[in-house]
């Protein structure tokens with residue numbers, strides 16, 4: 499699995515925010531404009547992906563989110579664990595899904611790929627590092643607990659762990 503290679507670095511929350519803002523500028527540089535994703539209908543125009551009607555003459559271009567879903571290669575992994583999680587699992591996952599719905603409505607590339615039970619908790623995978631970070635932050639703001647971030651800058655992959 500690609501994500502298991504080296505290159506992950508533990509970051510403080512403030513450091514992570516700076517790195518992610520920087521990286522989101524780079525990722526869209528080479529795409530033709532305007533473009534429309536044939537799978538989800540997201541539109542790439544003026545350097546960003548949005549929901550909306552495709553401009554006339556738009557290129558067909560699979561968006562990064564659909565690309566990751568097809569390749570089964572998430573950008574973000576959020577691990578949820580702890581006794582509190584086990585006791586309040588449904589409520590916590592409800593918050594996670596609500597958060598995704600809100601983000602996705604504005605940002606087409608911010609999507610949950612899967613929510614899976616693991617040996618010690620729940621794993622949420624996402625198409626984008628920002629959503630992974632935001633979900634972890636949202637859990638922390640709602641319930642406190644512990645947050646940990648590991649970021650791989652070269653491949654733009656984020657592993658977040660929230661435990662309580």
Ligand SMILES: [Zn+2]
Nearest residue numbers: 535538561564
């Ligand atoms: Zn798409």
